[in-house]
Amino acid sequence: MIIMDLANQQKKLSLQPSNRQTVVYAGKEKSVLAAFLLAFIFGPIGLFYASIRSGIIMTLISLANVVLIVLSGFNLFLEILAVIIWIICIVKAYNAAKATIKDMDRRIKFRNNESVLYKSFIIFLAFVITLPLIIVLLYIIKQGVLQVNWHFLTHVPAPEGETGGGIANALVGSLIIVAMSSVVAIPIGILAGIYLSENPGTKLAYYSGLCVDILQGVPSIVVGIIIYFWIVKPFGFSAVSGSIALAIMMMPIVIRSTEQTLLLLPPSLKEAALSLGVPYHRVILKVIVPCGFAGILSGIILSIARIIGETAPLLFTALGNNYLSANIAKPMESLPHMIYTYATSPYDDQHDLAWGASFILLMFVLLLNIFTKLITRKWNIQL
Amino acid sequence: MKWETIFRRILVIMSVIMLILVAGIFITLIVQSMPSIKSLGIGYLWGKVWDPVNNVYGAYPFLIGTLLTSFTALIISVPFSYAISIYLGEYNPKGWLSNLLKNTIELIAAVPSIIYGFWALFILVPVVRIFEIKIGVAPYGVGVCSASLVLAVMIIPYAASLGTSLIRMVPSPLKEGAYALGATRFEVIRRVVLPYTRSGLFAGILLSLGRALGETMAVTVLIGNTSAIAHTFKEVFFGPGNTMASVIANEFQEADHTMYFSALIELGLVLFFVTVIINLIGKRIITKYTNN
Numbered sequence: 001m002i003i004m005d006l007a008n009q010q011k012k013l014s015l016q017p018s019n020r021q022t023v024v025y026a027g028k029e030k031s032v033l034a035a036f037l038l039a040f041i042f043g044p045i046g047l048f049y050a051s052i053r054s055g056i057i058m059t060l061i062s063l064a065n066v067v068l069i070v071l072s073g074f075n076l077f078l079e080i081l082a083v084i085i086w087i088i089c090i091v092k093a094y095n096a097a098k099a100t101i102k103d104m105d106r107r108i109k110f111r112n113n114e115s116v117l118y119k120s121f122i123i124f125l126a127f128v129i130t131l132p133l134i135i136v137l138l139y140i141i142k143q144g145v146l147q148v149n150w151h152f153l154t155h156v157p158a159p160e161g162e163t164g165g166g167i168a169n170a171l172v173g174s175l176i177i178v179a180m181s182s183v184v185a186i187p188i189g190i191l192a193g194i195y196l197s198e199n200p201g202t203k204l205a206y207y208s209g210l211c212v213d214i215l216q217g218v219p220s221i222v223v224g225i226i227i228y229f230w231i232v233k234p235f236g237f238s239a240v241s242g243s244i245a246l247a248i249m250m251m252p253i254v255i256r257s258t259e260q261t262l263l264l265l266p267p268s269l270k271e272a273a274l275s276l277g278v279p280y281h282r283v284i285l286k287v288i289v290p291c292g293f294a295g296i297l298s299g300i301i302l303s304i305a306r307i308i309g310e311t312a313p314l315l316f317t318a319l320g321n322n323y324l325s326a327n328i329a330k331p332m333e334s335l336p337h338m339i340y341t342y343a344t345s346p347y348d349d350q351h352d353l354a355w356g357a358s359f360i361l362l363m364f365v366l367l368l369n370i371f372t373k374l375i376t377r378k379w380n381i382q383l
Numbered sequence: 384m385k386w387e388t389i390f391r392r393i394l395v396i397m398s399v400i401m402l403i404l405v406a407g408i409f410i411t412l413i414v415q416s417m418p419s420i421k422s423l424g425i426g427y428l429w430g431k432v433w434d435p436v437n438n439v440y441g442a443y444p445f446l447i448g449t450l451l452t453s454f455t456a457l458i459i460s461v462p463f464s465y466a467i468s469i470y471l472g473e474y475n476p477k478g479w480l481s482n483l484l485k486n487t488i489e490l491i492a493a494v495p496s497i498i499y500g501f502w503a504l505f506i507l508v509p510v511v512r513i514f515e516i517k518i519g520v521a522p523y524g525v526g527v528c529s530a531s532l533v534l535a536v537m538i539i540p541y542a543a544s545l546g547t548s549l550i551r552m553v554p555s556p557l558k559e560g561a562y563a564l565g566a567t568r569f570e571v572i573r574r575v576v577l578p579y580t581r582s583g584l585f586a587g588i589l590l591s592l593g594r595a596l597g598e599t600m601a602v603t604v605l606i607g608n609t610s611a612i613a614h615t616f617k618e619v620f621f622g623p624g625n626t627m628a629s630v631i632a633n634e635f636q637e638a639d640h641t642m643y644f645s646a647l648i649e650l651g652l653v654l655f656f657v658t659v660i661i662n663l664i665g666k667r668i669i670t671k672y673t674n675n
Contacts, residue, residue: 111567111569111570112567114567114569115567115568115569115570118568118569118572119474119568119569121466122466122469122470122474123466123470123474124466125462125463125465125466125467126463126466126467126469126470126471126484127484128463129463129466129467129488129491129536129539130484130487130488130491132491132536133487133490133491133494133536135506136494136498136499136502137494139502139506140498140502188397188400191393191394191397192394192397192398192400192401194394195394195395195397195398196398198394204395204398204399205398207402208398208399208401208402210663211401211402211404211405212401213662213663213666214405214659214662214663215401215404215405216662217593217597217658217659217661217662217663218408218597218655218658218659219596219597219598219599219628219654219655219658220597220599221597221599221628221631221632221651221654222408222412222597222651222654222655223408224635225412225631225635225648225651226407226408226411226412228635229411229415230407230411248404251401255401279385279386279387280387280390280391281386281387281389281390281391284390305493306493308495309494309495309496309497309498310495311495311496311497311599311600312599312600312628312632315632315635315636316635316636336495336497336600339497339498339501340497340500340501340600340604343497343500343501343504343604344504344604351505354501358498358501358502361495361498362494362495362498365493365494365495366490366493369489369490369493373486
């Protein structure tokens with residue numbers, strides 16, 4: 001069991017030799033009264049109760065005393081007194097040491113408990129926050145899955161107050177708008193990302209990177225306002241304006257993922273291609289981009305997942321449309337915008353449509369996210 | 384011209400587009416809000432009355448609404464994002480359970496904000512209403528309280544994922560040294576890991592705050608949309624309000640004269656400024672931290 005060195009403790013006890021260590025075993029404290037009685041009755045043998053070493057020494061002294069008596073008749077009368085004083089001193093020192101150890105034990109136990117308690121607290125907090133998400137997901141699925149059928153997917157919403165109808169206009173609209181914004185954002189994003197990773201030290205790269213950071217933090221509603229002035233005011237509400245608003249939100253994500261992926265590629269790839277006399281643009285397009293393709297692709301998918309649920313930039317741009325429309329110069333409905341208008345309407349039928357639309361939107365987002373996960377896992381990319 | 388040169392030029396142009404975009408956003412906001420800046424001046428920010436009908440504009444109610452929702456959400460979310468960072472960064476950095484938790488947290492960020500708003504409007508608001516009846520305030524249900532609760536959940540992933548990667552970067556000799564001195568796990572985290580990552584975790588909180596300030600749709604659905612300002616704190620906290628983003632979303636299309644319009648855009652300008660500054664400070668701290 002625990003054997004502790006308590007030299008400090010002993011220095012306080014004047015009767016104890018200061019260079020000795022008190023050896024303390026786990027177990028109960030020793031009783032002073034018992035020590036006194038044992039020493040009184042058994043003499044030196046009783047000292048074994050206090051410590052084996054003192055017992056041996058005292059027994060040897062007693063034997064010496066017996067020898068002394070036999071040989072010379074001289075008796076050490078004070079021996080029993082010495083035994084009693086010694087045993088009490090040893091037991092007291094032992095108990096003091098024991099108390100300190102108990103105190104330290106308590107301290108260690110406290111620290112251990114504190115550590116365990118903290119860990120359970122952290123685990124509790126970390127996992128309890130997944131509850132709201134699970135509740136939201138389950139509720140949307142429960143409410144939405146009942147709405148979804150072929151009719152729901154292929155019809156436009158019924159007029160207010162009537163049952164039935166579907167979300168075909170929003171579904172088609174969302175796909176068109178997101179496709180158009182991808183067409184705008186992906187080439188710009190990838191090329192700007194290539195520039196940032198290829199010229200990391202330049203001034204332009206620094207300020208461009210700064211602007212990407214700024215764009216990433218711009219509130220989505222502000223993007224809506226800006227596009228309203230740039231495109232809607234001169235040309236009127238249209239699906240194109242909504243796409244461009246979403247493209248602005250999409251670009252920073254594509255740029256950053258492209259940049260980060262390309263920075264991870266070993267420079268020897270580029271150097272090898274260049275040393276073979278391949279022109280710069282072919283090196284980038286045929287060697288560097290294909291090598292980082294998985295990372296770039298997952299960034300693109302992630303950005304699509306991010307913008308497909310954006311509502312605020314579409315409020316003043318693509319507006320909304322109750323009818324199925326593929327005219328990109330006219331207002332167009334989208335899933336998040338439809339959810340917003342129907343969620344705040346007073347009709348239960350429209351709420352049902354909104355639950356269905358939420359379910360479809362959620363499934364899109366989840367699938368895109370899972371897809372990204374699979375890509376990043378397969379190619380082992382860190383985003 | 385050689386293809387190579389053309390390609391290089393295209394790359395430069397693409398990154399210049401970023402500069403143009405940001406400059407364009409900034410200039411457009413300033414130009415369009417010029418009428419209100421000129422006529423209302425700086426007093427616009429603490430004007431307490433927002434009354435478009437009588438052409439009186441003051442942004443104070445929205446500033447208060449934005450700050451109150453964001454900071455309440457932040458205060459609620461910080462313990463959770465700390466806990467997630469510490470759990471994923473220190474206690475359980477690998478394995479299926481930590482992967483599961485990590486993906487779940489990322490999913491929180493992936494769910495569109497309008498879906499949170501919609502769900503909360505039908506599920507959370509009635510619960511809040513019951514609570515409000517219990518504590519004896521007017522049972523609106525919608526308002527700052529509901530909005531902050533939803534916002535708190537929505538902003539957790541931003542601080543948590545950053546915190547996780549920063550805590551994983553703490554050099555293990557530091558931790559091992561502390562363990563060798565007999566420190567418990569808790570003491571290592573409190574005395575070594577957290578002090579080492581303090582500025583990084585702070586940056587994560589700043590990024591979360593930037594998100595909370597700019598978040599529009601969930602808040603617009605839940606905040607209740609009143610421009611009047613309540614008097615007691617209880618009324619402000621549990622009653623309906625408005626944030627800068629939500630008032631833009633609600634009133635932008637109703638704005639029928641220049642002043643109203645440019646007052647709204649000035650709100651957008653303020654929002655843009657604040658979020659950009661907060662984001663840049665956060666990013667700066669992170670780069671400084673990761674370079675060291």
